[in-house]
Amino acid sequence: MAVDEQLKIEMGKQGVFVTTLQELYNWGRRSSIWPMQFGLACCAIEMIATTMARYDLARFGAEVFRPSPRQADMMIISGTVTKKMAPQVVRLYNQMAEPRYVIAMGACAISGGPFKQGYNVLKGIDRYIPVDVHIPGCPPRPEALLEAFMALQKKIDAQPLTGEGRPRHLDAEAPGEFPVPEQGAHDLEPAANKSVWTVPVVIR
């Protein structure tokens, strides 16, 4: 339940700050998203460039890159996920504590990108783990990554604490672990996590 905007301004004039618990809670969460220090391929270099002085990710409270998944809130899939690497990516995601978010950065992480025809390239990490924000580009510019951060912040801001659409850590029924694929004879098994990803319908 949001506070009436007009009331908020009126009270503000009298030196009283009015907010809801949800707003305060989400404000705290979105202002200190700690990403995981985790680079896969070319996009990782643009991710590093985003943290450097010119683009300065610290403005969004997200400059603290944690090497351990236990301390991270967000994972940036920055680059091509190969079939050899996919189980490890899912395992790292499982090790992160809730609330956790995923940004799929670049064409490869979304769909396999230019290497989609390759025999060893996963056609999108969203087959195994839920992705919150997709950024296209090969590689996306640092500005695009900042845009993704802002989109994620908006998403966190809009999350209610109860009821439908609440974050996963407040939802007892949300899955905590996602099955780690295994190397099969020809491909990863299973080829996709059915609860996360369904075969898209082609509209002709």
Add this chain to the structure above:
Amino acid sequence: MSPVSFKLAEMESWNRPPVVEPHGEGELLEIAMGPHHPSTHGVFRMDLALDGERVVKLKPVFGYLHRNHEKLGEGHSYLASMPFTDRLDYFCSLTNNWAYALAVEKLAAQDVPERAEYLRVILAELTRFQNHASAIGFLLQEMGASGTPLMYAFREREKILDLFEALTGARMMCNYMRFGGCRVDASEDWLKQTRKVVAGLPAFVDEFEAFLQTNEIVMARCQGMGILRPELAVNAGVTGPMLRATGVNYDLRKVDRYGIYDRFKFRVPLGEHGDIYDRYMVRMLEMRESIGILEQALKDVPGGPVMDPKAKIRNFRPKVGEAYGRIEAPKGELGFYLISDGTGNPYRYRVRPPSLINLTVLEDMCLGQNVADVVLIFGSVDIVLGEVDR
């Protein structure tokens, strides 16, 4: 001249890594470092056997970023493979472009106009500069200087990337060179801007040197660490700053004189001990030499076309044959080996990556060192996983 004869036992002693005997009793600790490890520059795994802190055995595990470059190259036309070369060593896309263009030009006996040659040299040396600056930044980051030297390096890198973007339209994946020249011409404004940026580079190198060269921690952790012997380096096919740090004078810009490198005056910096500090120093000095080449090249860029008018881009079908084009990429000898069967696609498209071959001597450098120094030795090799696994 008498034929060179090697004694088998001697050769074996070159080729085998030294055996490190564990002290005392008890079991060795086996750990897997990577593929997710903050120091592995991407996805690389080392299986280490440790005796306390000392490394007794090291097994590198490759393939976490295997993106089928060679197979994809066989399925694409010659021109369509050009964007894939950008993504091999994603720090230096322009030198990758050049090596591939050189191989195809050799295959098709294609000439390159003067102006395009100059532009290629300018772009390659800018690439070398930003690669070495970033490599030193990453090395220092692994030493514990979390971020600060890297910030200095990236400040300079952004300036150079702006130039790339202005000319080619992309910051990292430039896809700029073509068989017989370059894609678009550089404007007079761009050359002026480049001269301005190049004039500012020596101040950056001075600053970097003043901070790092005699820094106590850098000297303590780099000097005498990760020594590579010149015989082993030559035997293993190591190239680039890694090889020159051991004292072997081998720079393809001097040996092959590809492009127009015979017109420029520059020296090849050599190391003496082959340790991490020498590799760092060689990179630092190469940055200075690159500035020298840039100044000479930018002084008189000739006019004329950037593309040979007779060059064929669409429906390009070279005659049956094979060619190997190689250049001195920032990391070492980068070569492309192409076999043509007369069709539009290469029959075989093979990449000779410097990073992978420089990495093969990792175990020799790391044995007997502490596990904390393995991170540093690994960083001093300066690899990019996109090129190692391809």
